[in-house]
Amino acid sequence: MPKGGRQLRLGVFFNPTGHHVASWKHSGAQIDAGINLQHYVDITQTAERGKMDMVFFQDSVAVRRANIEALSRSAQYIANFEPITLLSALAMVTKNIGLTATASTSYNEPFHVARKFASLDHISGGRAGWNLVTSVQDAEAQNFGRETHFSHAERYERAREFAEVVKGLWDSWDDDAFLRDVKSGLYFDKEKLHTLDHKGKHFSVKGPLNVPRPIQGHPVIVQAGASEAGIELAAETAEAVFCSPNSIEVAQAYYADLKGRTEKFGRTPDDVKVLPGLSPVVASTMSEAEEKFDEMQSMIDPIVAKEILATVLGYVDLSGYDLDDPVPELGETNASKSTVAELTTMAKEENLTIRELAMRVAGARGKLVMTGTPSHIADFMEDWLSNDATDGFNILPSVLPASLNDFVDLVIPELQRRDLFRTEYQGSTLRDNLGLKRPVSRYNS
Numbered sequence: 001m002p003k004g005g006r007q008l009r010l011g012v013f014f015n016p017t018g019h020h021v022a023s024w025k026h027s028g029a030q031i032d033a034g035i036n037l038q039h040y041v042d043i044t045q046t047a048e049r050g051k052m053d054m055v056f057f058q059d060s061v062a063v064r065r066a067n068i069e070a071l072s073r074s075a076q077y078i079a080n081f082e083p084i085t086l087l088s089a090l091a092m093v094t095k096n097i098g099l100t101a102t103a104s105t106s107y108n109e110p111f112h113v114a115r116k117f118a119s120l121d122h123i124s125g126g127r128a129g130w131n132l133v134t135s136v137q138d139a140e141a142q143n144f145g146r147e148t149h150f151s152h153a154e155r156y157e158r159a160r161e162f163a164e165v166v167k168g169l170w171d172s173w174d175d176d177a178f179l180r181d182v183k184s185g186l187y188f189d190k191e192k193l194h195t196l197d198h199k200g201k202h203f204s205v206k207g208p209l210n211v212p213r214p215i216q217g218h219p220v221i222v223q224a225g226a227s228e229a230g231i232e233l234a235a236e237t238a239e240a241v242f243c244s245p246n247s248i249e250v251a252q253a254y255y256a257d258l259k260g261r262t263e264k265f266g267r268t269p270d271d272v273k274v275l276p277g278l279s280p281v282v283a284s285t286m287s288e289a290e291e292k293f294d295e296m297q298s299m300i301d302p303i304v305a306k307e308i309l310a311t312v313l314g315y316v317d318l319s320g321y322d323l324d325d326p327v328p329e330l331g332e333t334n335a336s337k338s339t340v341a342e343l344t345t346m347a348k349e350e351n352l353t354i355r356e357l358a359m360r361v362a363g364a365r366g367k368l369v370m371t372g373t374p375s376h377i378a379d380f381m382e383d384w385l386s387n388d389a390t391d392g393f394n395i396l397p398s399v400l401p402a403s404l405n406d407f408v409d410l411v412i413p414e415l416q417r418r419d420l421f422r423t424e425y426q427g428s429t430l431r432d433n434l435g436l437k438r439p440v441s442r443y444n445s
């Protein structure tokens with residue numbers, strides 16, 4: 001049992017065929033996963049068998065923009081089910097697991113988002129989670145009457161007001177507003193209906209919402225913003241946060257920073273759970289696990305790898321370079337300066353070609369990939385939990401369903417043996433799973 005007797009919270013992030021860029025070609029993947037409902041039923045039920053807290057679906061409202069030669073060799077962020085529709089179907093074949101999907105505050109109206117997640121919460125018996133994102137690409141803007149995306153500052157300002165409106169709409173009806181009393185003839189109590197009447201800089205929303213108050217009061221709000229504005233919004237509104245630290249030191253700093261900011265918003269550090277991404281490659285021996293990873297790496301198409309490298313380096317133009325050229329000196333870019341510095345130093349020190357660096361970057365793609373036995377993976381997770389680096393993990397299976405099966409069948413029993421993870425669900429809602437309070441309505445507090 002770790003310090004303080006805490007247990008891990010475990011989400012699972014479903015990219016259709018898996019998080020590894022070459023996963024769609026792997027024998028352990030469901031090749032048409034993006035539009036295969038039975039695939040999602042199977043993997044969601046597997047995650048529930050493992051007693052995981054929630055499944056998570058990312059989303060964007062555009063086909064990813066990239067060099068078409070690379071894009072046509074990729075399966076990720078291209079064409080899939082719309083996630084809230086998908087989660088409604090998954091709600092019918094599961095009982096306990098949380099169902100979280102992304103919806104953008106830049107390309108939705110708050111009424112739509114409040115309504116859909118309130119409905120999903122009722123359909124699922126209190127298991128809905130909303131991943132609040134501000135979107136990142138111009139490709140999304142261009143599907144909604146704009147040439148370019150909102151500026152970073154503007155989209156976060158909009159997101160903050162958006163979240164306020166959504167939460168206000170969820171409180172439209174008191175929990176006990178609906179009497180449905182045939183004797184008195186009253187369907188609802190008019191005193192328990194509240195009209196939001198919001199008029200702000202970005203939104204004007206009268207309300208009330210035409211869905212009763214969600215079972216969880218409010219569906220769980222998830223976020224993954226990494227910038228100053230993103231962390232600030234998470235401290236104010238998020239209840240679970242995804243992040244991508246690549247070392248325990250970075251994770252500890254983020255954990256302390258985010259939790260430390262909650263007080264000024266009248267919240268406690270425990271009101272927000274931090275879930276770093278982790279992509280485990282598991283086998284019963286270390287060499288077998290390494291072989292598994294090497295096999296996936298060998299399947300990466302160099303054209304795809306080169307494109308990913310160019311993106312990570314800040315959308316630089318590598319088209320004039322051969323794959324076997326040395327990594328060139330690059331000028332200032334818009335990318336994360338620390339990432340560019342880290343990669344260019346590595347390339348210089350190890351004398352890497354574009355092909356070699358691209359393969360390394362494409363295999364991990366901003367994820368913390370960990371190769372090892374169940375006991376190695378459990379040691380790693382225990383270390384982070386016990387040293388204030390995390391509240392749990394968002395598991396990113398490399399190949400689906402194969403890597404999720406490995407995690408649930410090999411790693412979860414090891415975590416349970418160490419008392420680091422539940423053996424039964426504590427309750428029936430996502431809030432119960434995550435250990436989050438049910439929000440009191442703004443009209444009753």
Ligand SMILES: Cc1cc2nc3c(=O)[nH]c(=O)nc-3n(C[C@H](O)[C@H](O)[C@H](O)COP(=O)(O)O)c2cc1C
Pocket residue numbers: 013057058059060102131132133134135136223224225226227228229230231242243244277394
């Ligand atoms: C695990 C994880 C999942 C994410 N899912 C989405 C998503 O579904 N859609 C999206 O537009 N952005 C997604 N993002 C991006 C974040 O919302 C955010 O834009 C990014 O982390 C950069 O932070 P910033 O916007 O504060 O600069 C995700 C990020 C992470 C780490």
